[in-house]
Amino acid sequence: MKYCKNCGRMLEEGAAGCPVCGCPAGMGAAYCGACGEKQIAGSAFCVHCGAPTGAVPAPRRARSRYAAAAFGIVTGAYGVHSFYLGNIGIGIAQIAITLLAYGLVIFGLLPAFAGLMLSGLWGFIDGVRILVGDIKTDAAGLPLRQWNE
Numbered sequence: 199m200k201y202c203k204n205c206g207r208m209l210e211e212g213a214a215g216c217p218v219c220g221c222p223a224g225m226g227a228a229y230c231g232a233c234g235e236k237q238i239a240g241s242a243f244c245v246h247c248g249a250p251t252g253a254v255p256a257p258r259r260a261r262s263r264y265a266a267a268a269f270g271i272v273t274g275a276y277g278v279h280s281f282y283l284g285n286i287g288i289g290i291a292q293i294a295i296t297l298l299a300y301g302l303v304i305f306g307l308l309p310a311f312a313g314l315m316l317s318g319l320w321g322f323i324d325g326v327r328i329l330v331g332d333i334k335t336d337a338a339g340l341p342l343r344q345w346n347e
Contacts, residue, residue, distance in 0.1 A: 201234035203227060208234065227251065263342035267329035274321015275314075279328070284337030292321055 200209045202216035204226030215222045230237055232249035243250055261283060270279035277292030296317040303313035327333050328342070335341055 201229060201231055203229050203231045205229065206234045206236065258338075258340070260340050260343045261336050263328060263334075263344060266333075266336075266342060267325045270321050270325025270328055272325075274323075274325055275318040277321065279321060279324060283333075283342075286337075295320065 200211075200213075200223070201207065202209055202219060202221055203224065204221035205216060205219040206229035207216055207218045209216060209223060213223055224231065227239070228237060229235065230244040230247060230249055230251065233244060233247040235244060235246035237251055238245060241251060266279050266282050269282050273279070275292065275296045277289030277296075280286070280289035280292060299308065299313040299317040302308035303310050308316070324333065333342075
């Protein structure tokens with residue numbers, strides 16, 4: 199049994215379209231073609247029966263190379279550029295190193311300048327590498343956008 203994906207009405211076998219709304223068979227995304235239940239917009243599977251809906255996720259826009267570089271240079275100690283590029287694990291590591299360096303400074307085990315250098319150097323270097331083009335993709339492998347894109 200098939201259902202109209204536009205209005206959810208039952209379709210006869212081999213019908214070219216819905217007799218109620220006139221939508222061609224297989225077209226539409228509001229209702230499941232397998233069970234006729236209302237769909238959540240953009241979902242890949244029916245929440246009621248699990249049938250694939252045929253919905254394709256919207257393509258993600260490429261991230262800006264220069265925004266990532268600025269995040270790295272200015273806020274590199276906190277891993278903002280890594281989170282922006284989708285490298286969550288690296289971002290967490292950068293935050294952990296920063297907290298460790300701040301702790302060592304607070305307890306007097308490390309001079310303040312050395313703590314700042316330890317915490318911010320990795321992010322600063324990453325920012326410069328992004329700026330000059332050594333890092334060209336984000337975590338998903340998509341190329342970073344340039345100024346003119």
